[in-house]
Amino acid sequence: MTWVEQAGAAEQSGDWDIAIALVSAHAECYSVDYHAHNNHLWHMDLLVGAGRLTELTDLARTDVHARRRLNRALRDRGQDAMLRKRAEGGDRDALYRLIRSLCEAGRTGKARETVEEIAPQDQHAQEILARYEASSNQSS
Numbered sequence: 001m002t003w004v005e006q007a008g009a010a011e012q013s014g015d016w017d018i019a020i021a022l023v024s025a026h027a028e029c030y031s032v033d034y035h036a037h038n039n040h041l042w043h044m045d046l047l048v049g050a051g052r053l054t055e056l057t058d059l060a061r062t063d064v065h066a067r068r069r070l071n072r073a074l075r076d077r078g079q080d081a082m083l084r085k086r087a088e089g090g091d092r093d094a095l096y097r098l099i100r101s102l103c104e105a106g107r108t109g110k111a112r113e114t115v116e117e118i119a120p121q122d123q124h125a126q127e128i129l130a131r132y133e134a135s136s137n138q139s140s
Helices: 003-013 016-024 034-049 053-060 064-076 080-088 092-104 108-118 123-139
Strands: none
Touching (some): 003 016, 034 053, 034 064, 053 064, 064 080, 064 092, 080 092, 080 108, 092 108, 092 123, 108 123
């Protein structure tokens, strides 16, 4: 059995320590070897599956993939307060995910307030809001 098969089996059975150890040994962020890069992304997914958000948070300080995966996990788990904290710290990906989360929950006013408080000049944040506001006006 190859290490990929072993890691996949460990992931399927929830043996996160083994899966993470196997995959991380073959992972490299932005590697010219696309397999190594894909393994890096798999490693980030495994950390989420294992519930190791603290470890992912540490990696997110310097790793864009870890940062994005962490923000997605926080959004998926409904942890808007954590996304807001990250957005207030300058993480624009967290801000955009927070805006989408609030708008999709029908809290567009709260999303607008959040943008005004955190990043009123952020054009992309304004565009996200405008899209949701336009779609909610069409359905009203």
